[in-house]
Amino acid sequence: MKPMTLRILLSVAALAMSFQPAYSLAAETAKDLSGRSLLECEQGRSATDREARLAHYQQGQTLAEQAVAFDDRSADAHFALFCNLGEQLRLDGESITSVFGFRRMMSELDRALELDPFHVDALSAKGTLLVRLPGMLGGDQEKGEELLQQVVKQAPKAVNARLVLAKIRSERGRHQEAMMLASDALMIAQKQKRNTFVSEAKAVLQQVRSNASGITTASYKPRF
Numbered sequence: 001m002k003p004m005t006l007r008i009l010l011s012v013a014a015l016a017m018s019f020q021p022a023y024s025l026a027a028e029t030a031k032d033l034s035g036r037s038l039l040e041c042e043q044g045r046s047a048t049d050r051e052a053r054l055a056h057y058q059q060g061q062t063l064a065e066q067a068v069a070f071d072d073r074s075a076d077a078h079f080a081l082f083c084n085l086g087e088q089l090r091l092d093g094e095s096i097t098s099v100f101g102f103r104r105m106m107s108e109l110d111r112a113l114e115l116d117p118f119h120v121d122a123l124s125a126k127g128t129l130l131v132r133l134p135g136m137l138g139g140d141q142e143k144g145e146e147l148l149q150q151v152v153k154q155a156p157k158a159v160n161a162r163l164v165l166a167k168i169r170s171e172r173g174r175h176q177e178a179m180m181l182a183s184d185a186l187m188i189a190q191k192q193k194r195n196t197f198v199s200e201a202k203a204v205l206q207q208v209r210s211n212a213s214g215i216t217t218a219s220y221k222p223r224f
Helices: 003-046 050-070 075-089 099-115 120-132 141-154 160-171 175-192 195-212
Strands: none
Touching: 003 050, 003 075, 003 195, 050 075, 075 099, 075 120, 099 120, 120 141, 120 160, 141 160, 160 175, 160 195, 175 195
16 A cells, blocks of 8 residues: 555545544533633623723634634624624623624624523523614514513523613513612622622613602613
8 A cells, every 4th residue: 555545545534534623622612612702791891991802802702713713603602793893892882883783783693592592691681682782683672571581580690681670670660670670680699799780680680770760860781
């Protein structure tokens, strides 16, 4: 057998032997990258300086894109990409600054739910967006509330879904229910030691109490 032929056969054999381990490694790497990406998104939300926030979101986007490249069927990877894209879009306010960016963000969220219809974070984000967006951009408050209620039932430790529902209930005059949702969200956030959520839960609780007494306060802006 010629040396070149032998080398080719050995290469093919090595590739066949290493195929399954390589796939597992890729899956593990995608999971790790997704986790790091979501951490960047969380750190960006906690940062007070605009440039620091942007740097976290951009790094998170890069990590999430790498995760998707490793494993396009990872719902966590697509959700991590959605998170960082979404936060960049609203970095300077709540207005949608890029139609293309908005469509890409929604595409990543929908892909995450396509891969995992019970992905709690993705369901919470989808419900929040449906509640907040106008109809011309795909908003549907009734469907959004249903998704958020599903999240609360499915995930006893979900914070954001409770905060969004608390605000909705309060605006409709259902103050006692709103107070319970906001109080539960604050307690969960404190137990999880998630300082950003603790601050947001306190803001919602204050708003609910003010609404109950007829006092107007600054409106709470929920996360995606």
